[in-house]
Amino acid sequence: MTSTILYTGKTHTTGGREGQSRSDDGRLDVKLSTPGSAGAGTNPEQLFGAGWSACFIGAMTHAARASKIALPAGTAVSAEIGLGNGESGYFLQAHLTVSLPGLDRDVAQSLIDAAHQTCPYSKATRGNIDVAITLA
CATH class of the missing domain: 3.30.300.20 (K homology (KH) domain)
Incomplete structure (x- = not known):
């Protein structure tokens, strides 16, 4: 059986849970924060x-x-x-x-x-x- 990759999402993250994550196409650009913290981002x-x-x-x-x-x-x-x-x-x-x-x-x-x-x-x-x- 052959497989075909239909899509590959690409992201680059810096700073871990207190950082930033961006997709290569710019559609995703989010700040990250530790769960339960007062940080401004998601997790x-x-x-x-x-x-x-x-x-x-x-x-x-x-x-x-x-x-x-x-x-x-x-x-x-x-x-x-x-x-x-x-x-x-x-x-x-x-x-x-x-x-x-x-x-x-x-x-x-x-x-x-x-x-x-x-x-x-x-x-x-x-x-x-x-x-x-x-x-x-």
Whole structure:
């Protein structure tokens, strides 16, 4: 089976959690700050949650099209990316809350399950971090 890279996002970050991150095309230019600090910027956990949420909606859209179902206009995913510290060091955990207003719960859950199997973020984190996905 051959693979094709569809897109490569390129960023350059300086200063770590108290720095700046920019994309090569200039579309992303954000200040970074430590989670919970009074810093003016965002943090990697928020960026990861935003990326995963957007990707997950795309995966649900794909699953819905395959099932000839229209996603409701109010479709949304809220992500909570937790940064923790334990005996083995720092770790991440995630909780996605999916809103598919107006869809039958069984249909909505089947779209969520399908999306979690195909979403690249879900695949990348599978078996690596604790993930919970809830239908709102």
